[in-house]
Amino acid sequence: DADVTQTPRNRITKTGKRIMLECSQTKGHDRMYWYRQDPGLGLRLIYYSFDVKDINKGEISDGYSVSRQAQAKFSLSLESAIPNQTALYFCATSDRRRPGELFFGEGSRLTVL
Amino acid sequence: GEDVEQSLFLSVREGDSSVINCTYTDSSSTYLYWYKQEPGAGLQLLTYIFSNMDMKQDQRLTVLLNKKDKHLSLRIADTQTGDSAIYFCAERDDLSNFGNEKLTFGTGTRLTIIP
Numbered sequence: 180d181a182d183v184t185q186t187p188r189n190r191i192t193k194t195g196k197r198i199m200l201e202c203s204q205t206k207g208h209d210r211m212y213w214y215r216q217d218p219g220l221g222l223r224l225i226y227y228s229f230d231v232k233d234i235n236k237g238e239i240s241d242g243y244s245v246s247r248q249a250q251a252k253f254s255l256s257l258e259s260a261i262p263n264q265t266a267l268y269f270c271a272t273s274d275r276r277r278p279g280e281l282f283f284g285e286g287s288r289l290t291v292l
Numbered sequence: 293g294e295d296v297e298q299s300l301f302l303s304v305r306e307g308d309s310s311v312i313n314c315t316y317t318d319s320s321s322t323y324l325y326w327y328k329q330e331p332g333a334g335l336q337l338l339t340y341i342f343s344n345m346d347m348k349q350d351q352r353l354t355v356l357l358n359k360k361d362k363h364l365s366l367r368i369a370d371t372q373t374g375d376s377a378i379y380f381c382a383e384r385d386d387l388s389n390f391g392n393e394k395l396t397f398g399t400g401t402r403l404t405i406i407p
Contacts, residue, residue, distance in 0.1 A: 183334070214397075219300060221380065221399040222335075237394075269334055278393040279323050279384040283334030 182206045185270050185284035193292050198257040200287045202270030208282070209275050211253040213237075213245060216267040216286070225268075228253055229275065260291040296383055296398035303404045310368040312401045314381035317362065321383040324357060325395065326366045329378040338366075338379075371405055378402050 183204045192198055202211065213225040224237030226245040234245060242264060244256045257264055267288050271281040295317040304310040316324070322343050327335040341348045341355045341364075348355045354367040364381055382395040 212394075219399060221296075221298075222397040224394060227394065271334075279325055279340060279382070279395055280337055281327075281335070281395065283336070285332070285334050 181285065183270055183272055183282055183284040185268075185287045187287060188285065189288045191290045191292065192260055194261055196260050196291075198260050198289065200255045200268055200270075200289070202253045202255070202284060204251050204270075204272045204282075206272055206274075206282060207250075208272035209250065210273045210278065211247065212271040212273075212281065213243075213253070213255045214269045214271060215239065216269060222269070225255065257289075260289075262291045265289060265291045296381060296396050298379075298381060298398040298401045300399060301402050301404070303406055304371050305406045306371060306373060308371055310366075310371045310375065310403055312366045312368075312379050312381075312403065314364040314366075314398050315362055316364065316381075316383045316396075316398075318383055318385050318396070319362065320385050323384045324355075324364050325382040325384070326353075326355065327380040327382060327397075329380065329400070331377070335380060368403075371403075373405050373407075376403060376405050 186201050209230050212227040214222045216222050223239050225243050227235050228247045246254050267286050269286050270284040273281050297315045325340040326338040328338045329335045341357050352369045356365045378400040380397050380400045382397045
């Protein structure tokens with residue numbers, strides 16, 4: 180089983196719908212991240228959390244929200260999806276003792292029509 | 293803020309060496325990383341270099357760091373078809389963000405192997 184699991188892996192939705200992407204990890208890491216990947220733009224950080232009670236905005240947090248329900252779970256919500264949120268979304272984790280060594284899930288491809 | 297730049301594409305013949313380049317702007321970067329993304333998968337850490345080093349070798353991989361020019365490169369010797377992937381460099385700034393370390397990723401370089 181994967182150490183970092185994302186669900187769903189693929190989702191097609193319509194403009195204005197609420198979407199939740201979920202991430203769970205079995206690595207026991209305290210830090211969790213949500214990134215967005217767009218061709219030619221690389222990875223951009225949406226939100227990150229360094230422990231259960233900690234939530235921080237990344238560089239592109241507008242239009243997104245997150246919830247850290249437990250150490251192992253970090254979910255990303257799009258309250259009202261729009262087409263330019265069509266992208267590949269990645270969850271990642273790291274241990275605070277090795278903060279640059281991220282472990283990524285396999286990605287959730289979201290298409291907003 | 294930090295900026296990390298890479299060329300988007302690189303094509304190399306099988307068996308040749310691949311050199312993937314990266315430039316960054318943050319002079320207080322402490323660690324620099326190379327991640328690999330295979331098709332349909334998430335990113336995986338390949339290697340990293342501490343900012344007080346100028347070279348690191350790990351089997352077929354050689355990382356070169358020129359701090360003066362803020363230039364990082366990844367050389368893959370004897371490139372194989374399994375090396376086809378997107379390669380991301382990333383920098384970590386600890387000095388101004390201690391306890392709040394995050395990575396800034398480049399745009400990624402898609403490496404294509406020509407048979």
